Amino acid sequence: MTSALDLRDRVVLTDVSKTYDSAIGPTVALSPTDLTIEPGEFVSIVGPSGCGKTTLLQLLGGFLEPTTGALLVGPDRIAGPSPERGVVFQSPTLYPWLTVRGNIEFGPKCRGVDRKTRRAEADQLLQLVGLGDVGDQRPYELSGGMQQRAQIARVLANDPRIILMDEPFGALDQLTRERLQVELLRLWRQAGKTIVFVTHSVEEAVFLSTRVLVMSARPGRVIVDRRIDLPGDDPDHVRALTVTATPEFQSIKSELAQAIYEAHT
Structure with a gap:
C-alpha cells in the first residue's frame, strides 16, 4: 500500500514538452511526455546526443519552464529550483x-x-x-x-527528497568511475532517496538503476521504459561490479543499446 509520504514524493509529468526559440525558428527539444517516478526509484535516462535528456533533468530541477504540461512532486507543481530537489552536475560546483x-x-x-x-x-x-x-x-x-x-x-x-544527477561521472577515469558507481549505490540504499540520473553509458545505467528510460533522437520522447531486475539484487546488498559479466546484464545492455541505435537511425 502506498503511504501518504510516498504520495508526497511521487514525481508526475503530464503532457510536458519543451520548445526553444532560435534565430532559425522554434526547436522542439522534448515532445509531450507523460511519466511517473515512484519514491525511492533509481531512474537513469539514456539516448543519443541532443535527445533532450538534460532538458528533461532541467525541467525536473525547475531551471526551465515547460512549454506545455505540468510537472508535480506530490501535489505541488514544480515552479522553480528547490532544496527538495538536489542537483549534482557533471563538473563539481564547489566553492x-x-x-x-x-x-x-x-x-x-x-x-x-x-x-x-x-x-x-x-x-x-x-x-x-x-x-x-x-x-x-x-x-x-x-x-x-x-x-x-x-x-x-x-x-x-x-x-532533498529527490536527487538529480547530470552525467556526474562522465569526465572521470574508468577506475574512479566504477568506484563512485558502487559508492553511489551504497548511498542510495542508505539514504532512501529518489535519484534521476542522466548518462551516455548504457552499462552505467543498467548497473545503477532500478529502471532505465531510453529517449529518441530529437524531438526527444521516451521510447523504452525498462525495469531492471538483476540476479542477486536485493535491497540490503550493494550490487557488485561482477554482475556486469552475467548473461542477464549483457542481455539487458544489448537490448537498450539496440533501442538507442534504432532511435538514432
Missing part, C-alpha cells in the same frame, strides 16, 4: 574559498541550522562518502573523484 566541510555546511547554514548541529551532520556525511580525513582541505586540493563525492555530500546535507 573554492571554503573547505570541503564548509561546502557541505553551506546549505544548512543558509537554512539557519546551528553551528554545532551542521558541523556534526557534515562530519557524518564526510564519513559516509569516504572523505572523513579531508574535511579541512580546499576542493582544489582533491582529485576529481573526491570532489564529486564532496558534491554529493553537499547535496545530501540539504536532505
Whole structure:
C-alpha cells in the first residue's frame, strides 16, 4: 500500500514538452511526455546526443519552464529550483574559498541550522562518502573523484527528497568511475532517496538503476521504459561490479543499446 509520504514524493509529468526559440525558428527539444517516478526509484535516462535528456533533468530541477504540461512532486507543481530537489552536475560546483566541510555546511547554514548541529551532520556525511580525513582541505586540493563525492555530500546535507544527477561521472577515469558507481549505490540504499540520473553509458545505467528510460533522437520522447531486475539484487546488498559479466546484464545492455541505435537511425 502506498503511504501518504510516498504520495508526497511521487514525481508526475503530464503532457510536458519543451520548445526553444532560435534565430532559425522554434526547436522542439522534448515532445509531450507523460511519466511517473515512484519514491525511492533509481531512474537513469539514456539516448543519443541532443535527445533532450538534460532538458528533461532541467525541467525536473525547475531551471526551465515547460512549454506545455505540468510537472508535480506530490501535489505541488514544480515552479522553480528547490532544496527538495538536489542537483549534482557533471563538473563539481564547489566553492573554492571554503573547505570541503564548509561546502557541505553551506546549505544548512543558509537554512539557519546551528553551528554545532551542521558541523556534526557534515562530519557524518564526510564519513559516509569516504572523505572523513579531508574535511579541512580546499576542493582544489582533491582529485576529481573526491570532489564529486564532496558534491554529493553537499547535496545530501540539504536532505532533498529527490536527487538529480547530470552525467556526474562522465569526465572521470574508468577506475574512479566504477568506484563512485558502487559508492553511489551504497548511498542510495542508505539514504532512501529518489535519484534521476542522466548518462551516455548504457552499462552505467543498467548497473545503477532500478529502471532505465531510453529517449529518441530529437524531438526527444521516451521510447523504452525498462525495469531492471538483476540476479542477486536485493535491497540490503550493494550490487557488485561482477554482475556486469552475467548473461542477464549483457542481455539487458544489448537490448537498450539496440533501442538507442534504432532511435538514432
